Amino acid sequence: MKGRPLLCFTIFWLCGSGMACMLTGWALFWGMVGAVACLPLVLRLLHIPVSGWLSILLLAAFIGGVVQWEWNDSHNSSRLSQYLQLSTEVIDGLDAIVEGELASDVRVDGDRASFELQLSSIMAQEAQSQVPSTMIDERIIVQVRLMEEQEQRIAAAWKRGDKLTLSGSLALPGEARNFGGFDYRHYLRTQYIHWMFKVKGADSVTAMTPQGWERINIFRWADSARQLLGSAVDRLFPEPHAGYMKGLIIGMAKDIDPGTYGQFSQLGLTHILAISGTHVAVYVASLLALMSWLRLTRETALTVALILIPAYVLLSGGSPSVIRAGMMSMIGLYMTKRGLARDGLQIISAAALLMMWWNPYFLLNVSFQLSFLVTTGLMIYMPLINRLFSRWPKALAATASVTVTAQLISFPVTILYFNQFSLLSFAANLLLVSLISAVVLPLGTVAMILSFVWLPAAKILAWIAVQLNQITFLTVEWMNSLPGFVMIWASPSLLWITAYYAILYVLLYLLHQRSGGDAPHGVKAGEEDTAPLHMDRQMASATHSLQGQAAASMGSKLGQSSSISHFAGTESPNIARVHNPMQLSAQHAQPMRTAGTDQGSLATLGASIAWPEYASAFTAKGAGFYSEVQISKGQRWLCGVLAISFVAGLWWAYQTPQPAGTGVVQFLDIGQGDSTLITTPGGKHILVDGGGTINFGGNEASWKTRRDPYEVGAKVVVPLLKKRGIHQLDAVIATHADQDHAGGLQAVLEQIPVKRLMFNGTTSGKEKFDQLLDTATQRQIPLFAIRQGMAYKPDRETTLHFLSPEPDGLPDSSGEIPVYENQNAASVVFLLEMAGTSMLFTGDMDAATEQDVLYAIQDGSLAEASMGLRPLSSSSPISIDVLKAAHHGSKTSSSDAWLQYWNAKAALISAGVNNTYGHPNPEVMKRLEQEGSRIYRTDKMGEVQMKVKNGRMDVRYKLVKDEKPLE
Secondary structure: OOOOHHHHHHHHHHHHHHHHHHOOHHHHHHHHHHHHHHHHHHHHHOOOOOOOHHHHHHHHHHHHHHHHHHHHHHOOOOOHHHHHOOOHHHHOOOEEEEEEEEOOOOEEEOOEEEEEEEEEEEEEOOOOEEEOHHHOOOEEEEEEEOOOOOHHHHHHOOOOOOEEEEEEEEEOOOOOOOOOOOOHHHHHHOOOEEEEEEEEOHHHEEEEOOOHHHHOOHHHHHHHHHHHHHHHHHHHOOOOHHHHHHHHHOOOHHHOOHHHHHHHHHOOOHHHHOOOHHHHHHHHHHHHHHHHHOOOOHHHHHHHHHHHHHHHHHHOOOOHHHHHHHHHHHHHHHHHHHOOOOOHHHHHHHHHHHHHHHOHHHHHOHHHHHHHHHHHHHHHHHHHHHHHHOOOOHHHHHHHHHHHHHHHHHHHHHHHHOOEEEOOHHHHHHHHHHHHHHHHHHHHHHHHHHOOOOHHHHHHHHHHHHHHHHHHHHHHHHHHHOOOOEEEOOOOOHHHHHHHHHHHHHHHHHHHHHOOOOOOOOOOOOOOOOOOOOOOHHHHHHHHHHHHHHHHOOOOOOOOOHHHHHHOOOOOOOOOOOOOHHHOOHHHOOOOOOOOOOHHHHHHHHHHHHOHHHHHHHOOOOOOOOOOOOOOHHHHHHHHHHHHHHHHHHHHHHOOOOOOOOEEEEEOOOOOOOOEEEEOOOOOEEEEOOOOOOOOOOOOOHHHOOOOOOOHHHHHHHHHHHHOOOOOEOEEEOOOOOHHHHOOHHHHHHHOOEOOEEEOOOEOOOHHHHHHHHHHHHOOOOEEEOOOOOEEEEEOOEEEEEEEOOHHHOOOOOOOOOEOOOOOOOOOEEEEEEOOEEEEEOOOOOHHHHHHHHHHHHOOOOOOHHHOOOOOOOOOOOOOOEEEOHHHHOOOOOOHHHHHHHOOOEEEEOOOOOOOOOOOOHHHHHHHHHOOOEEEEHHHHOOEEEEEEOOEEEEEEOOOOOOOOEO
16 A cells, blocks of 8 residues: 555545445534544555655645535536525426526437526526526426327437427426435436426427537437447347447447346446447557557557547447546556556546546546446456465356456445345356457447348347347356345445455465465465556556457457457466565656557557556466465454354344344335235234335337336335335235235345235226236235235234224125225225334225224224224224325225224324325315324335334434324
C-alpha cells in the first residue's frame, strides 16, 4: 500500500463518501471524529508514517470525500416549487405545458414511450403564467401513454436533441412503500431527477428537429448508430435471440426477453449481458491489429486507439462498467505511449477517482460497485487462488481460478441486491462464459458488421450463433429446473460484507503460504501481479506476451479462453524475482516494456492494457517457481479458526432475521389488493394472498402489451420475500380467486419453495387462477380446500381457526374443482391466535357472509373454547386485537353487527393509493371510529408491521413514525 499512494488516496476518498452517504447531521460529525481518531492505527497497519506527508494527504482525501458528497447532495434538489411559487403538494398532479430538449433516447414499450427532458420553460395551465427559460435548470422523466398503434412509430421518431412541447401533468415519483422495497424516487434523485411528467397521447407532444449548429449532438449520433446496429441484429436473429444478441453485442439490455434475462439472473450469468472489460479488450486489440495491418507506426496506432475508445463507450450505452473499462484502457494506452510503468491497482484507482469526481452518486450504482469490486478482486485475490488449482490440468487451471475468484468476490454484492445465489453458478460460469464470450460474441459481432456488406454470409454466421444460443438456453433452463440449488439470502449488513472480504483474504493468504506460494525474498501474496513492478524486460515480455495471446484469441468475459488455460501454470525460467511491494516505492518502478515493439505485437499490447485484472492468470506458476514455505503451528490454528469463522458467518447470514420468540404480521402495500406475510414465533412463514395487477381494460390489443409488464407478484411480493430471507413458505393461503388477491401468487410459487397451498376449494373459471393451481400440481405442492371449522397449527404458539367458507355453502366438489362465480362470498376467513394476541383475516367477504359466520357462532358450531368465541347473547363480549377490514374497506362489508361482535382494538385496511373504487368507504371508516378502533391504512401509511410477543403488540409503518404498542 505504501508504494501505491493513488490507491490509498482513492480508498480514503471512497470511505469519506461512503460515510457521508450513510450518515447525516451529528451522526456524520461524530463518525468523522471517530474515523480521524482511528487514523493513526490505520496508518500504522498500512506501514505509513503518522507524521509523514502521505498521512496528511490521506486525511485530506477522507475529508474531501465527505465534503464533496455533502456539497453535491445538498445541491441536488428540485427548484420547481421556487419556479412556480407553489408548494410540492400543489405541484403534484398539476396540469402544465412544458418545453424542453429531449435528453435521452426514447424507449417505446407497448403503449408507453418514456424519455428524459431538459426543461426550458413551464406553464401551469390554471395560472396561465409561464416561467422564463433562463430560470429553469431541471431534468424530468416523461411518460407518454400511447393511444393508437401508429403512435408507436411517431414516438420512435423522436430523437435526442429534439425540441419538444408537451401537455400533461406533473407527478412525484413513487417512493418505497414497503420496508426494504425499491425506492423509485430515491433512484431518480441519484440521476438528478425529481419529477415525472405524464402525457396522454402522442398528439399532446410537438417535436421540432434542431437546426444549424444545434444538429451537432454526439449523443444523438450515438443513439442513431445504436439503433442502426440494433436493426441489423433484428434482421439477422429471431426473438428471443435478437434481444439477447443486442444485449450481448451492443449493450441494449432492455431489449432482452424478460424470461431469458430471469433465467440468466438465477444462475448469476447476467454479467455476460453487460458490456464491460472483455468487449473493450477485444475492441482495442482489434483496432491495433487493424492498424498493424495498415502498417501504421506504433505511436500512431496507440494515439488512434486512445481517441476511439470514447466512441465505443458511447456506442455501447455508457454504463458504469464500460466507462470503467474504457477509462482504464485509455490510461493504460497513454502510459504505454509515454513509456511509464503500468500498475493495475493504480490504474483502476485513477478510474474510480475520476468517476467519483464527476458524479459521486456512482457509488450507489450496482454496476459501478460490481465492476470495480470484481476487477479489483481479480487483481488482489486471484494470485492467492491460483495456487489452489496448481495440480489441475493446465487447460482448466486459469479458467477455474478466474471463475472462482469472480464468484467469491461478487457473492456479497449479489446477495445484497438480488438476495439469491445458485450453487450451480460456478458450474454455469465455467461451462458457458467461455462459449458465449469467446465464440458467440465475436460470431454475432462479425455477422452484424457483415450484414451491411454481404447479408447472405451474415445470415449463415447468425444461424450458427442461434444454434449455439439454443444450446446455452437449454443448458440454463435445465440447470434452473434442478431443485434445491437456488439459495435465498436476506440482505447482509455492510459490516458483514467487510468481514467477509477480510476473512477471505487472510484465509487465502495462509492457504497460499501453506502451498508454497511465498518465497523468502518474493512477493507478498496477492500483490505480485499488480505491484509497482521492479522487473527486467524478460519478465515484462513473458507476462504481456501471455496476456496478449489469450486476449487476442478473444478470451471469455472472465479471461477464460483456451490460451489463458494453456499458459496458466507453465514454468518460465526467465522470470526474475519481484521485490516485496510493501518495501518498494512507486518512484522506483521501472517502465514495463511489452514483448516487441513491431507491428505484429500491437494487438497483444492492446489486450494486455485493456485486461490488467487478469494479469495473474497469465503469470507463470510452476511448481519450482517459488520456494516452499512451512507455516507455523500457530498459523495452522489460525487458518482453521478463520475457516470455521467464515463458514459460521455464511450460516449466520443465511438465517432469516427474526427476534427469538417474536411473531410478526406484515401487511404489505401492494396497491389495490391484499398480501400479508405472517411469521410465527417458531419461525414458520405463511403468506396470505399475493396481490395482483388488475387489467381494467379487459382484453388489451396486442400492440399495447409491454415487453416487461408490471406484475405485483414478480415486482413487489417476491423481491420483498427474498430481501427478508424467506427461504420457504410453510403455507400460502389464497383467500379467493380474484386477481387482486391471487394474481401475484403465480410468481411466488415459481420462485419461492412452498410446502402447502390453501384455498377455498373453488375456482373462478378464469385462466390465471387455473394456471396457479396447475403450477402447484406440477411442483407437487399439496392443495388444501379450506372449510369452516378447520384449524392449522404451524407451531405451539400459533393457530389459525378457519371461520369460512361453510361446507354447505359451496357446490359439491366431487371430481373436479367447482367453478364459483361469487368468489367474495366464498373468501377464506380465519382467526389468527399468536403469542397471546388475536387477529381476524376476512378476505373480501360480504355482509351476507359476515351474517352467516355470526349465525354459526350463535348456534354453537364455531363457539369452541379454543377460539375464545362467545354466542351473540353472551354477556361477556370478546375483544380481538386486530380486525382486517374486508374487501379493502368496501361498504359491502364491515357491518355494524360484525364490528360490534369482534370489538377490535385496531383495524387494518389494505387499499391502493387513489384507487378508482373509492376504498375505504367513508361509512365504513365512520363505523370503525365509532367502535373505537385505531385505524391503519396501507394507502396512507404504506406497509404496516405488527410484532407480537407475550400478548404485547408493537406497530410500525413505512411512511410515518412508529406507533405506541397496543395494550
